[in-house]
Structures are given as structure tokens and as C-alpha cells.
Amino acid sequence: MLHLAVFASGRGSNLESIARAISSGNLDAEIALVLSNNSTSGALAFARENGIPGIHLSGKTNPDPLDFSSRMKSELKYHDVDFIALAGYMKKVPPDIVNIYTNRITNIHPALLPAFGGKGMYGINVHKAVLESGARITGVTVHIVTNDYDVGPIVAQECIPVLDDDTPESLAERVLEIEHRLYPAALQLFARDRITVNGLRTIHQPPA
Numbered sequence: 001m002l003h004l005a006v007f008a009s010g011r012g013s014n015l016e017s018i019a020r021a022i023s024s025g026n027l028d029a030e031i032a033l034v035l036s037n038n039s040t041s042g043a044l045a046f047a048r049e050n051g052i053p054g055i056h057l058s059g060k061t062n063p064d065p066l067d068f069s070s071r072m073k074s075e076l077k078y079h080d081v082d083f084i085a086l087a088g089y090m091k092k093v094p095p096d097i098v099n100i101y102t103n104r105i106t107n108i109h110p111a112l113l114p115a116f117g118g119k120g121m122y123g124i125n126v127h128k129a130v131l132e133s134g135a136r137i138t139g140v141t142v143h144i145v146t147n148d149y150d151v152g153p154i155v156a157q158e159c160i161p162v163l164d165d166d167t168p169e170s171l172a173e174r175v176l177e178i179e180h181r182l183y184p185a186a187l188q189l190f191a192r193d194r195i196t197v198n199g200l201r202t203i204h205q206p207p208a
């Protein structure tokens with residue numbers, strides 16, 4: 001059973017899909033905390049509406065980086081968090097937190113890493129870049145977070161075709177549908193202790 005913190009900056013649809021998977025018994029986890037750098041995010045609103053502890057933590061609330069990361073650390077400790085799922089979190093997680101939660105932080109990315117990742121590759125930019133590249137497939141990647149952007153060990157991927165009449169928006173919509181299924185399923189692998197990390201690869205133990 002994971003004691004999850006979900007970090008999200010915006011809409012929060014992945015947070016909702018994680019919560020849905022938990023209530024339908026498909027993910028052995030509890031959302032102990034929602035953390036957002038955006039006080040008006042859909043994610044924090046969802047937390048409020050569902051009785052989940054939610055906090056706003058940003059450069060505004062804690063301008064000093066040391067103070068910021070120590071507040072993050074103490075919130076995680078206070079809420080007994082043992083795993084962090086980034087779900088549209090637009091900020092870098094402080095390195096000391098990444099070190100404490102080694103191989104216990106995941107992120108979801110709306111393309112097939114290691115392509116279309118890194119700086120500037122977020123939101124609709126990703127789908128524009130996929131279309132401009134002429135790639136015939138795209139998809140979703142769930143990966144472990146390290147101190148470098150978008151390059152940690154890959155836990156799960158699923159691909160979909162790029163259609164001739166796709167626009168960045170239509171691609172985003174189809175990719176998002178996959179995200180909502182793939183992220184809870186990937187988290188369940190951790191909940192069941194089925195993932196070990198070997199360099200950049202993850203090894204998936206068969207179900208018990």
C-alpha cells in the first residue's frame with residue numbers, strides 16, 4: 001500500500017484518475033497529500049472537495065530555496081508519505097527530496113521518452129513537436145524521477161498512432177486518455193513491490 005503524495009500544478013485530471021483507481025480497488029494506495037505550486041489549481045480544488053490534505057507550496061509561500069525544501073520535507077514527513085507521484089507538476093523537485101525518495105518518485109510525460117522530453121517539452125508543446133517531427137507514433141511514458149529532467153528509468157510506456165488529420169489538441173486528448181489508465185497501473189506495480197531498478201532500466205517482477 002502506497003502512502004502517496006501527488007504533486008500537480010494545473011487541471012489535476014491525472015490526480016483524479018489516481019483517486020478513481022484507488023476507490024475502484026485497482027490501486028493499493030492512499031492519497032495522503034496533494035501539493036501544488038499553484039494555489040488556484042484544479043488539483044488543490046479536487047483535494048479540498050474530497051477531504052484530501054492539500055497544500056500550496058511555491059516561491060511565493062517560501063521564497064528561500066532552503067526554506068522551501070525543508071517545508072516540503074516536513075510536510076511529507078508529517079503526512080507519512082512514502083511515494084511521490086508527479087502529475088503535471090511544473091517545478092523541479094528539490095535534489096534533497098529526490099535523494100530521500102530515491103526510486104520512489106514518478107512522473108508522467110505525454111510522449112515516448114527519451115524523445116520529446118527535456119526543457120520546454122510540456123503541455124501542448126510536446127504534441128506540436130511530435131507533429132512537426134513527422135513521427136508516426138506517440139504515447140505516454142511513466143518514469144522514475146532523478147535530478148535530471150525527463151531522463152529517469154522508464155517504468156511504463158504505451159503508444160498510439162499519429163493520425164493524418166491530428167492536431168496538437170486532438171493528439172493531447174487521445175494521449176490523456178492513455179495517461180489516465182497507464183499512471184494508476186504503473187503505480188500499482190510499485191504498490192505491489194514489483195519494480196526494481198537496474199541503471200536506466202526497470203525490471204518488472206511477475207505478479208505474486
Ligand code: GRF
Nearest residue numbers: 011012013014088108109110
Ligand atoms: C499531463 O499531460 C501530464 O502528462 C503532464 O502534464 C499534464 C497534466 O495534466 N506531465 P493534468 O493536470 O493531470 O490534467
